[in-house]
Amino acid sequence: MIEAGTILKKCADARYRNVGGEGIVVRQTAGEVLVLNDVGVRVLELLEAADLSASALVDALVAEYAVDRATLEQDVPAYLQELVDAGVVECRVV
Amino acid sequence: MSFGASFLRHPDLFPARHSGEPWGDERVAIHFAGNVYVWDGLSATQAAAVRERFGPPCPPPAETPAAALEIRVFRASVEDFVDDGRIWAFDFDLDYAPDAIRFAGFRFLGRLDWTPRLRAALWTPEDSRLVSHAILENFLRAVVGYHLLEQGGVLLHSAAVADASGAYLFFGPSGAGKSTISRLNHAAGRMVLSDDMNALRLTPEGVVVERLPFAGDFGQKGGGAVGSYPARALCRLHKGPEPVLRPLSPAAAVAALLGCAPFVNQNPYWQDKLIERLQALNARLPVRALTFALDDRFWDLLHRGEIS
Structure with missing residues (x-):
């Protein structure tokens, strides 16, 4: 379960590319291709630069999107869990 | 292993x-x-x-x-x-x-x-x-x-059917309906270029489909000679109860094409080049999602370009 302090990183075998504001993600090992919305792309961009906690990701998204913090704090962990389940992002073992 | x-x-x-x-x-x-x-x-x-x-x-x-x-x-x-x-x-x-x-x-x-x-x-x-x-x-x-x-083209796991106006390409994973659409169209007297693999080229005049000698389960009975055909439609195939034609976002279109571009799509050293080519292909001939009801009613949609 993703919590505020959970540290996340982009999976090494997930390569992505921004196409028209959405993201195409290729999972090399599984041979899968996924499409992410603009928030998913931004999350991957942030995690490519550094491993971040879920709360740090919320902080970054609050600054960039016209959505209130409370909504993001509710929605982002669930979305991050979807990305983990899809094999695009993983929780870093501390 | x-x-x-x-x-x-x-x-x-x-x-x-x-x-x-x-x-x-x-x-x-x-x-x-x-x-x-x-x-x-x-x-x-x-x-x-x-x-x-x-x-x-x-x-x-x-x-x-x-x-x-x-x-x-x-x-x-x-x-x-x-x-x-x-x-x-x-x-x-x-x-x-x-x-x-x-x-x-x-x-x-x-x-x-x-x-x-x-x-x-x-x-x-x-x-x-x-x-x-x-x-x-x-x-x-x-x-x-x-x-x-x-050389500026791309190989696509796809079926292609040609009529007097050009070639219509149908792609998707196994089970999407490529062989079925090929059989139906052959039975209806249309030219099936291949039910398995086709080459697409981007030319100054537009996108062309090049017939290949790889014909899959359908074999070489589709008729017609090896050659180039102007591409009229590029359809991601789905099966469903009623024929529907709908647009795809650029990312969804490129992702669908990427999944059907064999041999190259999993090569990390060539992936960027392939994605750029697919983006260019989609920009020239936008991919649409075609729901195929296992009959030929979809032809009306394609010929009229009717999008839901």
Whole structure:
């Protein structure tokens, strides 16, 4: 379960590319291709630069999107869990 | 399992160069998709089998074709290969490097190198079974995938049907309906270019579909000659109760195409180039999602360009 302090990183075998504001993600090992919305792309961009906690990701998204913090704090962990389940992002073992 | 381990006794002894003992002195040129693929070093048996499988060379294209791509064929020892009782295996292992790809499959090894130029080599212990067991064709399909991309085109796992206005391409994973749509259209008297694999090229005049000699389960009974056809529609196929045609976002379109661009789509060194090509293709001829109801009602939608 993703919590505020959970540290996340982009999976090494997930390569992505921004196409028209959405993201195409290729999972090399599984041979899968996924499409992410603009928030998913931004999350991957942030995690490519550094491993971040879920709360740090919320902080970054609050600054960039016209959505209130409370909504993001509710929605982002669930979305991050979807990305983990899809094999695009993983929780870093501390 | 590591590269080649299920096929080769000594994967670490994989040839590093295009060298070895050729099977013979025969050369056979296969013309298609505006290119010439020259098989060099064949035995007389192999050469005869290639000519029988691919038919006589196509008439020369109107414009000068790109330089021929030579594929050299060398002998390998049957002792180089794992003998686990399998009579045949269609799959093969691929190993990607920045400037080469290695192939290991049932009774063959292959290399595709692109420095200083694109060239290919195949090693096999099979003489008469080089063609009958699809060793040559499997390798050629992969070579064509990379060669086309290098030349401004793309290979797509797809069915293509042509009428007087041009070619309509239907792509999707196994089970999407490519063979069904091919059978229906052949029964209706339309020309099926292929139910398995087609080449697309971006030209100044538009996107063209090049018929290939790889026809899948449908075989070569589709009618029509090898050649180019202007592409009229590019459809990601789905099965459903009613025919529907709808647009796709650029990302969804490119992702769908990427999933059906075989041999290259999992090569991390060529993926960016492939995605750029697919983006350009979608910009010229936008991909649409076609729900196919296992009948020919979809033709009305395609001919009218009717999008839901």
